[in-house]
Amino acid sequence: MSQPYGRIYNFSAGPCALPVEVLEQVRDDLVNYKGAGMSVMEMSHRGKDFDAIAQQTEADFRKVFGVPDDYQVLLLQGGASLQFSMLPMSFLEEGSTADYVITGAWGKKALEAACMVGAVNKIFDAKETNYDRVPKFADLKVTPGAAYLHFTSNETIQGVAFFEDPSLDVPLVCDMSSDILSRPVDVGKYDMIYAGAQKNMGPAGLAVVVMSPRFVDRLPAQTHPMLDYRLMIENKSMYNTPNCWSIYVCGLVYQWVMKQGGLAGMNRQCKEKAQVLYDAIDGSGGFYKAHAQPESRSIMNITWTLANDELTDEFLKGAKANGMAELKGHRSVGGVRASIYNAFPIEGCRALAEYMRAFAAKNG
């Protein structure tokens, strides 16, 4: 089935497909935003029109994600990667340690940044099995008195994910960049959650940070201004000029998520889409092999290899010729990666599954 506006099925890991309804709204607002006489890109971040947009975006995020009233929500620049550094610079106090759970490439990057700041304990690392699984939270040995425990709920490159919000005796910090808004989250269990915008929320260059009052109390009196959560809280994320465009589009996406039935509705759709692809992999009689172990399988990034790796290039070329792009797996895993975030249409998953079956029948 062809897509509107001649769009193709874009399986990119991020930036990635946005909801067509949101793009249409952006188009309609583009040149003259609701009679303001200018676009959102052209208006002052201190003016009343943008102020209303920023307030609505934050309010809608709080509503859709279920953020407790006493938690802070920040919309910061520097992407999720800057949080890898801001977090330990603020909370990894001298004399303490932080626990890191490594289930893939992004957790490793977060760990590397923390190592530059202070003492870190890697309490789990799935390196030996090339990051094909996540641990059970109950099996983790948390360091007594740790400043925090950091984990990555969905590893974008490997396609492995956690699906629960743990109760552990340590302040919890989670990088939810690639699965935020794909399932209901018990936000109150965490002291900090952060996510880059460019998968399930909007354009790149923005990170949403959610912080508990306990963590706010622990913030150091002063840090470099652009790395200072306290300053960002005091200035409502507008200490300097924020990423106005991303804030505006994210706001539209939050409203779209609500129309999908909120996070419960989103989660149903995501599971259904992922199942279409996992069924095609598992039903291929070994022609395709999923990278992730069954209990750890992501519903955002589906990763697999072909038993005969020499066919991978042909598989990707054929997919592209059939209107399915950005399917090449990351070199650390190889094979194929289909990123099917919230806005990715189920028809694209069905088209890919059909192509997979035809390709296997021809080459198996």
Ligand code: PMP
């Ligand atoms: N964490 C995860 C899980 C990611 O997938 C990514 C980006 N792919 C990042 C962090 C880094 O995000 P950014 O590029 O916004 O810094």
